Amino acid sequence: MKFLLLREHSEIKGNISHGLGLIGTIAKEVATVKIIDNNSFYKTYSIKQLIEKIRLFEPDVIGFHIHTYNVHITRLLITEVRLIFPHICLIGGGLHAYYRPAEILEIGIHICAKEEADLTIIPLLRALQLANENPTDNFYVTPVLADKLKLISGLIFNQEGSKEYIDTGRPEFIKNLDELPFIDHDLFNLEDFILSPVDANHVSNTLLTQRGCPFSCSFCQGPDNSAYMMVREASPEYKIRYIEYLIEKHGHDRVNFYDANFTLNRKKAIAFCDLMIESGLNTKIKFTCSTNVAGKIDQQFAAKIEEAGCVVLSLGVERLDPESLQKIGKNKKFHLVMDNIKIWSKTNIQVDVNAMIGFPFETVETIKKEESSFAEILDLVDSIMAYIVIPIPGTKIYEETDKQRWYMQEPYASWDPPFYHTVYNHEGDAWKRNYFNLDKKTMRAILSMKERMYGRIIQKVNSPLLSFLFLLLQILAKISLAIFTVSPRLEKILFFPVRAVYTFLWKNMAEKYYN
Numbered sequence: 001m002k003f004l005l006l007r008e009h010s011e012i013k014g015n016i017s018h019g020l021g022l023i024g025t026i027a028k029e030v031a032t033v034k035i036i037d038n039n040s041f042y043k044t045y046s047i048k049q050l051i052e053k054i055r056l057f058e059p060d061v062i063g064f065h066i067h068t069y070n071v072h073i074t075r076l077l078i079t080e081v082r083l084i085f086p087h088i089c090l091i092g093g094g095l096h097a098y099y100r101p102a103e104i105l106e107i108g109i110h111i112c113a114k115e116e117a118d119l120t121i122i123p124l125l126r127a128l129q130l131a132n133e134n135p136t137d138n139f140y141v142t143p144v145l146a147d148k149l150k151l152i153s154g155l156i157f158n159q160e161g162s163k164e165y166i167d168t169g170r171p172e173f174i175k176n177l178d179e180l181p182f183i184d185h186d187l188f189n190l191e192d193f194i195l196s197p198v199d200a201n202h203v204s205n206t207l208l209t210q211r212g213c214p215f216s217c218s219f220c221q222g223p224d225n226s227a228y229m230m231v232r233e234a235s236p237e238y239k240i241r242y243i244e245y246l247i248e249k250h251g252h253d254r255v256n257f258y259d260a261n262f263t264l265n266r267k268k269a270i271a272f273c274d275l276m277i278e279s280g281l282n283t284k285i286k287f288t289c290s291t292n293v294a295g296k297i298d299q300q301f302a303a304k305i306e307e308a309g310c311v312v313l314s315l316g317v318e319r320l321d322p323e324s325l326q327k328i329g330k331n332k333k334f335h336l337v338m339d340n341i342k343i344w345s346k347t348n349i350q351v352d353v354n355a356m357i358g359f360p361f362e363t364v365e366t367i368k369k370e371e372s373s374f375a376e377i378l379d380l381v382d383s384i385m386a387y388i389v390i391p392i393p394g395t396k397i398y399e400e401t402d403k404q405r406w407y408m409q410e411p412y413a414s415w416d417p418p419f420y421h422t423v424y425n426h427e428g429d430a431w432k433r434n435y436f437n438l439d440k441k442t443m444r445a446i447l448s449m450k451e452r453m454y455g456r457i458i459q460k461v462n463s464p465l466l467s468f469l470f471l472l473l474q475i476l477a478k479i480s481l482a483i484f485t486v487s488p489r490l491e492k493i494l495f496f497p498v499r500a501v502y503t504f505l506w507k508n509m510a511e512k513y514y515n
Contacts, residue, residue, distance in 0.1 A: 010069035099394035210259035273308035
């Protein structure tokens with residue numbers, strides 16, 4: 001059996017899909033696997049080009065990685081695939097399948113694997129392999145196949161001749177993450193992602209060794225989902241073996257942990273650091289990680305993380321005003337947030353802080369208060385990135401927008417961001433779509449805060465060259481936005497070469513100064 005895994009692009013580019021890599025590596029037990037991740041900075045395949053790649057590989061099954069930002073473009077691709085290759089079984093999964101599995105079927109998928117699919121994929125492929133022994137011109141879930149699929153938990157599908165979904169319940173969740181294989185990056189189209197040594201960062205050197213989150217932030221998926229609430233973490237020994245694997249296979253001198261709360265389990269974090277130090281790996285490789293600021297830490301703990309080789313730490317602060325923190329259900333102990341930031345600032349670790357703005361309760365006053373508060377901690381951290389919140393299905397704030405299913409609508413799906421958005425790291429067109437119908441003054445304040453905070457971190461580097469280049473980028477960004485307002489097509493044509501140069505040069509300079 002040939003199994004093709006595919007992820008369509010979105011405006012959030014640059015990283016390969018860890019989920020696809022893991023499922024593909026697991027699936028090698030029963031199938032010949034190939035992964036096409038259409039999410040590179042440098043190369044985006046058209047639907048026509050993807051169709052040709054499918055034709056060349058001749059898969060029996062195609063698995064689509066679907067998240068909220070690529071639902072619509074994936075639907076367009078699936079429409080063409082079903083027209084040209086009606087005999088191929090199409091399965092879908094990904095983050096969108098956690099909360100909207102029925103929508104996965106709605107866009108043309110035959111079978112959706114809900115939530116985590118680590119323990120689902122092998123029995124599913126085996127069932128489909130038996131079905132392929134008697135192929136027809138068109139794939140559909142026959143009654144015989146349906147009976148086999150009903151025995152596999154975590155699926156939702158349509159049986160031939162029925163409009164009702166068959167739901168086999170929640171999948172079985174893997175409890176011991178040490179049982180998961182190390183990702184085989186050879187399955188990916190890495191040549192589309194890596195054109196220079198710095199490009200390997202966040203591509204083939206990423207690890208995800210933790211699942212679940214005990215917190216219930218209003219902007220984050222998870223509170224009503226058992227998989228997200230079930231906190232599991234790989235052992236320190238597993239993490240060490242994974243790092244050694246990446247060093248041997250790819251020659252990396254740095255790895256990035258994508259765990260949301262790297263220091264959540266203090267005991268495991270310390271044990272991992274001890275192994276890094278005792279083995280001498282901390283002299284061979286450095287690592288980056290993210291964590292929360294809700295748990296109390298001390299200077300000794302922070303020093304241990306630094307000694308183990310941590311060079312960049314991303315803190316999910318989001319807000320600093322106590323009232324706003326209460327409203328978004330995050331970091332309710334304000335004094336603890338500030339204490340932790342001060343402790344991390346005394347290390348030599350690069351400390352990056354995230355700020356989130358654009359919530360339903362936002363006013364000009366709340367934005368001014370947050371901007372002032374974050375400006376005050378700029379001396380304690382290395383960078384502060386402000387993000388405009390986007391309501392994703394499965395989050396509490398999604399229920400507060402009247403723009404339900406915005407991700408399925410053509411204006412969003414066909415929107416191609418101007419160069420301005422690239423410069424200021426906008427994810428989506430949140431400031432223009434105004435998901436919570438905020439007044440114009442508030443929206444202008446949100447945009448201004450995002451621009452000014454970005455400018456402040458450039459100034460903090462204290463590099464005349466970087467400051468000059470950023471000034472030039474600011475001018476180009478404003479011109480880009482002005483032209484885009486009049487003609488998006490003209491902006492795309494005029495700024496195509498500018499975007500190409502920026503993607504390569506600025507990306508490399510940012511890595512030099514910030515990572």
